[in-house]
Amino acid sequence: MAWQGNPDPTGVRSISRTGDFARLPGDPLAVRQEWSDEALMTAIATRDELAFVVLYDRYAGLVYSTSLRVLADTGLAEDTAQDVFIRLWRRPQAFIAERGRFITWLVSVTRNRAVDELRARGRRQRREVPSMETGDPPQWNQLAATGDDPLAAAQVREICVRVRAALCDLPAGQKRALELAYFGGLTQQEIAARTGEPLGTIKTRIRLGMRKLRRALQDEKQED
Amino acid sequence: MTGRCLSQEEADEFAIGSLDPLAEAEIAAHLRSCQACLGLVNLSLQVAAALSFAVPSHRAPASLRRRTFLAAGVARPRMITRVLRAARSAAAVAAALIAVAALAGMIILRGQVHDLSQENTDLSVQVNEALSQKIEILALTSRLNEEERRSADLMQAARGDRDLLLALLSPESDVAEVFAVEESAYSLGRLVWDRGQKKVWFVASRLRPLSDGETYQIWASSGGKYHSLGTFNADSSGFARYEAMVPQGLESYESAVVTIERAGGSPERTGASVFVADLSRFRR
Missing domain, CATH: 1.10.1740.10 (RNA polymerase sigma factor, region 2, helix turn helix motif)
Structure with missing residues (x-):
């Protein structure tokens, strides 16, 4: 102390x-x-x-x-x-x-x-x-x-803007799948059952969504 | 699963939390022994966590802060924080008050300075007026002194005229006609000898002006010796009136002579005679 x-x-x-x-x-x-x-x-x-x-x-x-x-x-x-x-x-x-x-x-x-x-x-x-x-x-x-701390606040705000921009570029289906998994706590099977989509489609959407999100964030970092 | 490393896709599915509990438990078990897969999953977790940064932002309730610190047993820092914030706020308020007071003081001081400056200007004007008046007073005083000197001269002349008048009226006085030596000169003069007052007056007009360095000097002869009675000068109109005390011991005198001598007078008669007067007929 x-x-x-x-x-x-x-x-x-x-x-x-x-x-x-x-x-x-x-x-x-x-x-x-x-x-x-x-x-x-x-x-x-x-x-x-x-x-x-x-x-x-x-x-x-x-x-x-x-x-x-x-x-x-x-x-x-x-x-x-x-x-x-x-x-x-x-x-x-x-x-x-x-x-x-x-x-x-x-x-x-x-x-x-x-x-x-x-x-x-x-x-x-x-x-x-x-x-x-x-x-x-x-x-x-x-x-x-x-x-x-204004510096910390500014850094978080910068991240928020960057992620928001990356999410806007995702197709709606991929974004929805990511949100249901991350914020809804649903497994891929549960998401497929909830949305009526095939399990393979859900898996693909999650994988593609994560890949695009990662790439977008990496591109932002490289631009920085 | 524990023997096989994760693909990027599997790491992403684990990080986003989309795997069923059984698959999730197998990966978790593998991660405890595989640093490479753990690093891969950590990178995927960063991507997944980015989703939280895009959620609508809400300010945490103030009550949450209090109860969190209370539950953590960190109530004291909250008090310290309050005290510190209160102290900072008080310092800020005090600084603001001081600044306002300083500003007000500056404004008041500026007003006072302006007033003092105005008063100073007024005083300067008054001082200048006083100095002008003093100069006028000095000039008047000088003129007054000059007038006093003139008055004194006039009084002196009046006294001389009175004495001369008394001498002319006195039975103990003799008046001798004075003759100009140069025939071309038209000077006129009289010499009054007052035995009672033991004084001699010499009055003449139409005297020619003398150059600088010259003066008229009057002599009285006694026993063939000339005794100086003094020097005098004529004014611009050629008039001269001179009076002098008779030198002590001079009891008999035959004549009086006016000569032109160097300025200041001569101990002995050296210059040419201008006037002569016969004093032998004077009563003794």
Whole structure:
């Protein structure tokens, strides 16, 4: 809790703003807002409560929005988001920096936890997963990351715009199959049964959809 | 499955969560022992996770923040955060108030400076007026002093005229006619010797003006020796009136002579005579 310095975790791939940590010695919260996600997780592993506060403020909106997208219930979404952050606080070592970016890990954990909740509540059969285009109007100018760190918020917003553009290029069938699998928690057989399409068609749509999405994201990275 | 590595398509299906539970469990078991497939799945997970970035964004309720921190036992940082934010807000408000106060102070100060500048201008005008008045007063004072000097001269002349009049009226006075030595000159003069006042007056007109470095000097001869009675000059009209005290010890005198000497007078008579007067007929 009293730790004010720059955490130096093993496996943290890039802390490009290490030199900035000493710039705000008087405000421990402001200092941590300059830290990367991986640096915050390392600090949380040492029970740095302020690091947890900063990480929560940075990604509470994204976690809650993902949970709400899967569960379509604000109360359940709040419970799921709370559970995700509680687990993050209690078992930070579950995140292994070498395996990928923190935000990917956080979204995956959130999605899996929400789908588990969905399955546990037996809501799968009763619920029609709405498309992203038919649900609430997207608020692209609203940040998924609602914390005080403008850099993190800008990075998340950039990713949102990029993914949204990639999804717009996907055929409707492929996008629908991906959404039913990822947000609906449905298997390929369940999607085929839900849509009345052959299983092979669903498999093809998912594979092609993932391939195109990956390619689009890679093209964006290469352009950057 | 545990012995066979994953294809890209299988990794994608696993990452998107579209496999049935049995197939999913087999892949999970394989991933625990295959780092290569784990890396492949992690890349697929990044693609799948990107779907979450495209969902409509909702702001997490404030109550979720409180209950999450409470459940995590991190209530203290919330208080610290509040205190810090309150402190920052207070500092910002204080800075704004200080800025407003400084601005108001500058405006007031500027007004005061303007007023002082105006007062300074008024004072400068008053000082200039006072200086002008002082200059006028000095000029008047100078003129007054000049008038006083003229008045003193006039009074002196009046006193001289009075003494001369008294001498002319006195029975102890003698008046001698003065003759011009040069016949071409038309100078006129009289010499009054007052034994009572022991003074001598010499009055003459039509005197010729002298050049710079010259002066008239009057002498009285006694026992063949000339005693200087003093020097004088004529005014621009050629008039001169001179009075002098009779030198002590000069009891007998035969004549008086006016000569032209160098400026300041000579101890001995050297210049040419201009007037002469016979004093031998004076009563002793």
